[in-house]
Amino acid sequence: MSAPPTEKGAPIAGKNELIEYLESGCRPPDEWRIGTEHEKFVFTTDDLKPLPYEGEGERPGIRDILEGLAALGWEPVLENGNPIALKHDGCNITLEPGGQLELSGAPVRNLHETCNEVNQHLAQAKQVAEPLGVGMLGMGFAPDWRREDVPWMPKGRYDVMRRYMPRVGSLGIDMMVRTCTVQVNLDFKSEADMVKKFRVGLALQPVATALFANSPFTEGRPNGFVSYRSHIWTDTDPDRTGMMPFVFDEGFGFERYVEHVLDVPMYFVYRDGKYIDASGQSFRDFLDGKLPALPGERPYMSDWSDHLTTLFPEVRLKKFLEMRGADGGPWNILCALPALWVGLLYSSEALDAAWDLVKDWTHADRQALRDVVPRQGLRAPFRDGTVRDLAKRVLEIADHGLRRRDTMDGSYGQDERQFLTALRQIVETGETPADEKLRRFHEEWGEKTAPLYKHYIY
Template sequence: MSAPPKSQGEPITSKAQLVEYFSSGSKPKSAWRIGTEHEKFVFDAKTLKPIPYEGPNGIGAILSGLTRFGWEAIEENGKIIALTKDGCSVSLEPGGQFELSGAPVESIHQTCAEVGNHLSQVKKIGAELGVGFLGMGFQPKWSRAETQWMPRTRYQIMRDYMPKRGKLGTDMMTRTCTVQVNLDFSDEADMVKKLRVSLALQPIATALFADSPFTEGKPNGFMSFRGQIWTDTDPDRSGPLPFAFEPGMSFERYADYLLDVPMYFVYRDGKYIDASGQSFRDFLNGKLPALPGETPTTADWSDHATTAFPDVRLKKFLEMRGADGGPWDRLCALPALWVGLLYDQTALDAAWDLCKDWTLEEREGLRLAVPKQALKAKFRNRTVRDIALEVVKIARYGLNARKSGDLAGADESGFINVLQTIADSGECPAEEKLKLFHGKWGGSVDPVFKEFAY
């Protein structure tokens, strides 16, 4: 999650500024970039237990160790809680999940090199400290009680509020990992079309990347338990945004939605102030109980935008949020999938043709079925695997059309091959791990920390 804002920005005096926050992200195609983020679990290599923040091999020590590679530390209350360098950042999720937020780059080749460089650095520090790193959608072994909370005030506020709105919110915060990509749009119409396509097809990505079949050492009955968690986290701020498919969808319509998402906090003078459940509309009118008489700034609005968790999130770009975390090759495959679908007009049109007649009920049914059944879920008279094969084909076309080559001349389409293999087989990554669990792993999840660690 985000580091504390560096400044409070400008005072907000009109709703137009809220809308402008989103519309200001519009860019010509030549300026479109790719920002890839991924999270990973950090574990003690000997005990396989979670790593606390404190201690000689704790999360704080890992962050401190990474500064040797030129990362600049960001502190809160005297503790390092994030790092920044060259447009990238490393931050902590509530349960100590390590997150790389990559710089905006032009190609999948660049984002994959960035991921590889980061993993090389954390593995070097990890080897010195006796810790490992694992990419999966849900923590396969640790209980809620075992999971270590990171020392950030905003997380404490969210931890107290989450159980009031859903049963699985604290699991989302502490025991899930994702890979996501942030992509640009040219104008409002382009944003709307990309938002609709990515919302409709997000369950297809969830199925292809499904990799969270275990809870506390046992099969949990799901392929993507992480996907299931989002159905019982907080109905006020998560979900498939059905209004996005209605006539008149716009930047302003999204701003109206966000105004009705209850707040978590306000950041002032280096501290997070609890405003959980309060209204940003009241804040605009100087009637926020947490800060009576004060009105918001653009930094407050930017902060608030990060506390909505729809399947696709609009900020000054679009965030694809449906995939489970996974191994190195799938960290590159996720941006390849969405760049292929959204950054070439012919591919975008084909993707919209694929899903434009899906009804609200069908989209919601697909979203609810995929966490349990993944590629084997039924849709109309076919399976999600059938749709995934079409989606991968369209994305490959879009990547080929970009003609973005590496030093050897290879284009970006090779990064999607791992998804082609999954779609061809009809088996998601979770099914592979379940076979191992019931076979050579002998009913234990412990081998996953060795065989699938970075």
């Protein structure tokens, strides 16, 4: 999640400025960039426990990881004197509520640069973590930690969310402290282009969920899901999650999305280094200077930017589109998520083909797909086939889109299609990361989850 804002700008005069903020994200295709984000669980290798923020004695803490990375050239971002994020060359490292470490990558031009960035970050993280007896794991849900096992990070926004979440859903706390994801942020050239990409992204997000399914355990036992992380979003907060059927309504665009965001209850306002609890209050009232938490004050654009980050739908619009449906995963699959969506959305021919695939789906079709995939993954039935059949077609379209980009790596003469290899294998075998772990759990690991830390450590 985001680090604290650093600039406020001028107070917002009215709703049109909010619309213009989103519109300002439009850019020509030659300026489109790729921003990849991924989270991972951090644990001590001797007892497989999550790290607290502060270490104690010989026991390391998350702060030690951040300070170790700072020694490699990252600049700390402080909150109340504590390093809670790092930044360097357009990248950010931030902390999720339970100490999950997130890389928010710089906007880069192609998938080769994305994968180089991911590899460099993970190599640095390993360089810092190993001497401390710390490991990192990519999964969608912590395989054996209980809620009460996970320490909370000292970030003010999380205190507000922690109090609010139980009012609106039963799994929001689990979302905060026991989940990890990988996502990609992509650009659009116009409002019409944004709308088309938004619709394709929403419709096909369950396919990404199925391909990257990697959260089959809860507290050491199979939980009946292949993507329990995806299921968690169904009982987190109905105001700010879901498939947003209005995106498919005629006339949808920036203004309609702004209207939607204005109706989502707020969490907080950031002022003078502090997060002020405004949970459940209205941004519309804030625009009119009537926010109970700050009577008489009007919002700055930084407040709007903050508020946009507190929505958690399957696809999220800011000045770019975020594809949010995938579980965190192993090192070899992190570059596959941006490859999938770049292939689908960054070639006009591929985008047309993807839209042709989904344009006759009803809201009931899209919701049914979203509902069934967390449990059944690629085996889920859909129309006259399965999600695996659908995934094959989606990968064909993505492959075509990457081939048309014709962007070579400069070293081995390979184009960006190489990053789809892991997904091709998943579709060919029908075995997702979750299926693989469940198989090994029953056949190799004596129905224990502890071995997976050794097998899948970064």
